[in-house]
Structures are given as structure tokens and as C-alpha cells.
Amino acid sequence: MKKSFQIEIFDFFLKHKIENFIGVPDSTLKHFISYGLEKKKIIITTREEEAIGIASGMTMSDSNSLVFMQNAGFANSISTITSLVELYKIPLIFLIGWRGYLKNDAPEHLKIGKIQPDLLKIIGLPSKTLSQKNWKNSCVWALKKIQKNQPCALIVKREFYD
Amino acid sequence: MIRKEAMRLILAKINSEPIVSANGFISRDLFELKDKPSNFYMIGSMGLASSIGLGVALKNPKKKNFVFDGDGSILMNLGSLTTIASLKPKNFIHIIFDNASHESTGGQPTVTSKIRIKNIAKSLNYKVFEVKTKNEIENFFRKISSTVGPIMLIVKVQKSIIVSKRIDISPTKIKNRFIDSLKN
Numbered sequence: 001m002k003k004s005f006q007i008e009i010f011d012f013f014l015k016h017k018i019e020n021f022i023g024v025p026d027s028t029l030k031h032f033i034s035y036g037l038e039k040k041k042i043i044i045t046t047r048e049e050e051a052i053g054i055a056s057g058m059t060m061s062d063s064n065s066l067v068f069m070q071n072a073g074f075a076n077s078i079s080t081i082t083s084l085v086e087l088y089k090i091p092l093i094f095l096i097g098w099r100g101y102l103k104n105d106a107p108e109h110l111k112i113g114k115i116q117p118d119l120l121k122i123i124g125l126p127s128k129t130l131s132q133k134n135w136k137n138s139c140v141w142a143l144k145k146i147q148k149n150q151p152c153a154l155i156v157k158r159e160f161y162d
Numbered sequence: 163m164i165r166k167e168a169m170r171l172i173l174a175k176i177n178s179e180p181i182v183s184a185n186g187f188i189s190r191d192l193f194e195l196k197d198k199p200s201n202f203y204m205i206g207s208m209g210l211a212s213s214i215g216l217g218v219a220l221k222n223p224k225k226k227n228f229v230f231d232g233d234g235s236i237l238m239n240l241g242s243l244t245t246i247a248s249l250k251p252k253n254f255i256h257i258i259f260d261n262a263s264h265e266s267t268g269g270q271p272t273v274t275s276k277i278r279i280k281n282i283a284k285s286l287n288y289k290v291f292e293v294k295t296k297n298e299i300e301n302f303f304r305k306i307s308s309t310v311g312p313i314m315l316i317v318k319v320q321k322s323i324i325v326s327k328r329i330d331i332s333p334t335k336i337k338n339r340f341i342d343s344l345k346n
Contacts, residue, residue: 043249045213046241053210054245057182057217060202060341065217083206084214088333 001156005132006031009139013066014041016143018093020058022051023068028097028158033068048073049080056090064146068095071116072109074153081151082123091146094125094153101157109158120153127153163296164322165259166191169230171296172257172317175303176228180344182215183230186266188259190326192230199339203329209238212246212256219251222344226253233260233274240282246312247286254312256288261319269321283314292316 010021010032021036022043036042045051048069055065069077074096085092099105100113112119120127126145128138138154145152165188173196182202183189189203202218204211215229236243236258246254262275283290289309291302299317306313329336 043245045245047239049207049210050213050239050242050245053207053213053239053242054217054220057214057219058221059217060337061218061221061344062341063221080207080210083208084204084210087206088337090337 001028001031001130001132001135001159003031005135007035009130009135010035010039012136012139013093014039017064018066019063020055020065021068022055022058022065023095024048024051024070024073026068026070026073026097026099028070028099028156029068029095032095048077052077052080052085052092055092056084056088059090059092064091066093066095068097070097071099071112074116075112075119078119078123081125085151086124089149090151091149092151093142093146094151096153096155098129098155098157102159105158116155120155125151125153127155129155129157163294163317163319164324165261165265165317165319166195166322166324166326167296168259168299168317168319170195171299178343178346179226179228180215180218180222180340181228181230182211182218184209184211184232184235186232186235187326188230188232188235189329193329194326197331198343200343201336202340203331203336205329205333209235210242211235212239212242215256216242216246216249216251216254218344219254220249223253225344226255227251229254229256231256231258232265233258233262233279234264234272236279237272237274243283243286243288247288250312252311255306256312256314258314258316259319260316261321263321265321280314280316288312288314290314290316292318294318
């Protein structure tokens with residue numbers, strides 16, 4: 001996704017009272033993260049589960065949070081999502097970069113990339129894939145979800161090679 | 163001293179300040195000793211007490227925020243110590259009940275009989291205290307009244323055969339009353 005859209009998405013969430021952006025960097029989301037760093041709104045953690053923990057503590061303190069990660073990190077996080085976020089119904093927005101979307105991405109991403117949509121479904125985390133055309137509708141959908149105390153995920157496809 | 167005894171002494175010094183407690187026997191001890199809305203009992207998400215507690219501490223700067231952690235639990239999330247140390251929450255009191263074992267899963271050993279969490283935390287500029295006796299716990303609370311965090315208290319405890327009851331409040335209720343308690 002182009003830089004300009006990633007910046008617009010960040011600004012959109014800021015404007016709609018998402019106050020904390022916490023996660024582990026992902027090249028698919030690098031413009032989103034760089035822009036957030038410039039705005040001093042980002043906390044980078046050592047692992048994705050740690051980010052989810054911090055975001056949960058902040059969200060329970062009445063300060064809404066978004067957690068960003070690559071889908072490799074999403075795989076790391078499954079137990080935390082099921083036994084913390086879903087179990088306690090903590091309304092976090094996940095922003096996940098989808099490596100392995102392209103069939104000839106680097107080999108370490110292919111398996112997780114292939115099962116990414118199924119993994120989301122199996123753990124019951126509702127998700128929408130962002131595109132440059134529909135991103136705003138999907139972000140509005142995510143805001144409505146968290147207003148109803150429901151966590152959700154927004155997925156950004158990796159559509160280029162390094 | 164066993165963990166539950168140590169926790170009882172510590173709880174006598176804590177009023178309605180938030181406590182995030184690690185999953186397993188630590189949360190169960192806390193629930194049995196002094197259940198209150200300002201306790202956030204983790205029942206899953208192994209290892210994340212320090213991270214959840216960090217999030218709460220950063221957003222509640224006027225409260226003292228406690229984490230009740232275990233040695234096994236913090237060893238699973240040692241990276242969190244670097245994040246905490248870099249963000250320097252002044253109001254963060256990280257208590258580690260260290261029995262050098264995974265007591266909740268049958269008492270298997272952790273490595274804290276061989277390595278010192280104290281030294282790791284010190285190198286990260288945590289204010290670190292290590293205690294073994296009841297008197298030392300009393301002294302700790304006297305010392306920290308004017309200490310700026312992050313503070314770590316390592317309580318060396320013995321393994322125990324006492325098992326506290328399970329937490330019988332639903333996770334969403336634990337969360338909702340915790341959220342309400344933070345508003346006061």
C-alpha cells in the first residue's frame with residue numbers, strides 16, 4: 001500500500017481517538033510506522049505478545065489502542081489473542097501485514113501467508129483486508145467493532161518485492 | 163516463607179492501587195487473600211503480567227501500579243524488562259515471587275537458582291530490592307515511599323503445597339470491575 005494511504009490511515013485513527021500504536025515493525029507497514037514515530041505515538045516492543053499486553057493495559061485504562069505486526073508475529077500471538085484479548089473481550093484493533101500473499105514471496109512467509117485467512121477465521125477474529133479504494137470503510141468498521149467491545153483485525157497485503 | 167505468606171504481608175501495604183497478577187497460583191493466591199475490583203487476574207496469556215501492568219501504569223500516572231509476577235512468568239517475557247526500563251514508568255512496582263520453580267505446573271525448576279534476575283534488572287536501571295524475610299518486606303515499603311520507579315522487588319520464597327482456590331469470577335467481569343476501579 002502506498003505511503004500516502006498509510007499516512008492517511010494513521011491520521012484517520014488518530015482523529016478517531018486511537019491513542020496508542022504499539023507493535024513490532026513490518027516492512028509492509030513501514031510508512032504507517034515511520035509516520036507514527038515522527039508523531040511520537042508509537043511504542044515498539046520486543047515481541048508481538050508484549051505489544052498486545054501493553055495495549056490491553058492501556059485500553060482498560062480508557063485509552064484505545066492499535067497493535068501492528070507482520071503475520072509471522074500474528075502466528076506468535078495466537079495464544080495471547082485467544083486467552084487474553086478474546087477471553088476478556090478487550091477491544092483492540094490489529095493491523096497485520098500479510099507476507100506470503102504473493103505466491104513467490106520469500107520462502108519463510110509462504111506457509112503462514114497461505115493459511116492467514118483461515119487462521120483468522122479459526123480463532124474467530126473478524127477481519128477486513130484494506131485496499132487503497134476501501135480502506136476508509138474498513139477502518140470505520142473497525143472503530144464500530146471496538147465501540148461494541150469487540151477486537152478485530154485489518155490486513156494489509158504485501159503486493160511488492162524488495 | 164512461602165509465597166502466600168509473603169503476599170499477605172505485601173497486601174497489607176496496598177489499598178485500592180491496581181494489581182496485575184500473573185496466571186497460575188499467583189492470581190489464585192491473590193484472589194483468595196484479598197479479592198477486590200482493582201485486581202486484574204490473568205488466567206491465560208502466560209508471561210504477560212509485566213506488559214499489561216506497564217500499559218496500566220503508563221495511563222494511570224497518579225496511581226502506584228503493582229505487578230505480581232513469578233520467576234517463570236518473567237523469564238518468559240524478559241524482553242518486557244527492556245521496554246519497561248526504556249519507558250521509565252515512575253509509578254511501576256514489579257514484585258516477583260521467586261520460588262525457582264514452575265509451581266503451578268508441578269514444581270519443575272526454573273533457572274533462577276543459577277542466574278540472578280536482580281542483576282538483569284539492575285543493569286536496566288530498575289531500582290531493585292531482594293528480600294527473604296518478613297522484616298525485609300516491611301523495610302522495603304518504608305524505603306520505596308520516596309523511590310522513583312521502575313522498582314523491582316524480588317521475594318525469595320519456598321515452594322509450597324498449599325493451593326489456593328480457583329478464580330470463580332468470569333474474565334469479562336474481572337475486566338469490567340478493573341476498568342471501573344481505574345476511574346476512581
